[in-house]
Amino acid sequence: MSIGHTLLGLLEAGPRHGYDLKRAFDERFGHDRPLHYGQVYSTMSRLLKNGLVVVEGIEPGGGPERKRYAITDAGITDVADWLATPEKPEPYLQSTLYTKVVLALMTGRGAAELLDTQRAEHLRLMRELTRRKKDGDLADQLICDHALFHLEADLRWLELTAARLDRLAEEVRR
Amino acid sequence: MNTAPLLEATGLSKAYGPTAALSGADFALRAGEVVAVMGPSGSGKSTLLHCLAGIVRPDAGTLAYDGRDITALSDTARSALRRTDFGFVFQFGQLVPELSCVENVALPLRLNGEKRKAAEARALEWLARLEVDDTAAKRPGEISGGQGQRVAVARALVSSPRVIFADEPTGALDSLNGERVMRLLTDASRDTGAAVVLVTHEARVAAWSDREVVVRDGSVRSSEWAA
Numbered sequence: 001m002s003i004g005h006t007l008l009g010l011l012e013a014g015p016r017h018g019y020d021l022k023r024a025f026d027e028r029f030g031h032d033r034p035l036h037y038g039q040v041y042s043t044m045s046r047l048l049k050n051g052l053v054v055v056e057g058i059e060p061g062g063g064p065e066r067k068r069y070a071i072t073d074a075g076i077t078d079v080a081d082w083l084a085t086p087e088k089p090e091p092y093l094q095s096t097l098y099t100k101v102v103l104a105l106m107t108g109r110g111a112a113e114l115l116d117t118q119r120a121e122h123l124r125l126m127r128e129l130t131r132r133k134k135d136g137d138l139a140d141q142l143i144c145d146h147a148l149f150h151l152e153a154d155l156r157w158l159e160l161t162a163a164r165l166d167r168l169a170e171e172v173r174r
Numbered sequence: 175m176n177t178a179p180l181l182e183a184t185g186l187s188k189a190y191g192p193t194a195a196l197s198g199a200d201f202a203l204r205a206g207e208v209v210a211v212m213g214p215s216g217s218g219k220s221t222l223l224h225c226l227a228g229i230v231r232p233d234a235g236t237l238a239y240d241g242r243d244i245t246a247l248s249d250t251a252r253s254a255l256r257r258t259d260f261g262f263v264f265q266f267g268q269l270v271p272e273l274s275c276v277e278n279v280a281l282p283l284r285l286n287g288e289k290r291k292a293a294e295a296r297a298l299e300w301l302a303r304l305e306v307d308d309t310a311a312k313r314p315g316e317i318s319g320g321q322g323q324r325v326a327v328a329r330a331l332v333s334s335p336r337v338i339f340a341d342e343p344t345g346a347l348d349s350l351n352g353e354r355v356m357r358l359l360t361d362a363s364r365d366t367g368a369a370v371v372l373v374t375h376e377a378r379v380a381a382w383s384d385r386e387v388v389v390r391d392g393s394v395r396s397s398e399w400a401a
Contacts, residue, residue: 126381155377
């Protein structure tokens, strides 16, 4: 996730202090990974340097997080461009799993057991997300659903690969 | 927690003609737990459910319920056990189309000899709990698929069963309705202490369970207890 664009987006609603930005970010998007003040400070310095925000005021006696930032027109355009650009799909997990399955077959290890173990681990995480979703608000539900659908797609791949292991073993050993 | 199985199957086998649907399947269910039975189409998971529920008699193997061997029970005795101790939810609700929803839910109680008024009062409570009390007077043909499945869950729970057998209970529903059915089914089963055997090929549905077993080629691949 682009922290810079997210902080810029939060500033569109109105100027905020650094600590206020961090709190808003953590509440809406932080969940398991809240921002460090250092991240906020370094990101805001970069946005400032690039002319995407300006410092509107500084509270007395405070550190860098006491600066009050406002978004510029260039910043608003930057957010609009970011939102309009589709994200690159990242089918990363399958390639790792595929490598493991092929290596297991090449070295005579149990590829079916590897797939079973992975399936159990995926389902364990899906259970955890389902519990979190059940007890959470709508934001939690949407975030967990996103993860759940991705895990489910991986699981389908695991099932399909399990069903094709014999053929894959033949090809690998050729 | 008592870890002795409430329902335990050992070496279940079942063939339909020359096709083996189950080949020595083992399965154990503790009181109050929700277990997902997963596996590809044709792996034998529905046959396993039907054998566990006493709907189909296995060709070989033993089945014990509450410490009692029920493998050789007569059809009448198995029917009685299904009525008193088991509840069922299938993919397409299988509600009786001529009866209203409240009559459908009251049906297991009526079959157990309960008076109509008392049975329907309890049925109404369950319809409310499953958030479909507005369907009480309607017939199954007049309600949506999602509502129908919730009525079916109410019917499965109304007689306070110790085990609920659910075969692809969300298979015909969209994601949102499927999720609602699973939330209500698992909440109600946990509240009442009923165990659930949940057959599904969908991982997101299985994620509502406490643990899963996988059926492949007629045998159960993993049946470890939940940690």
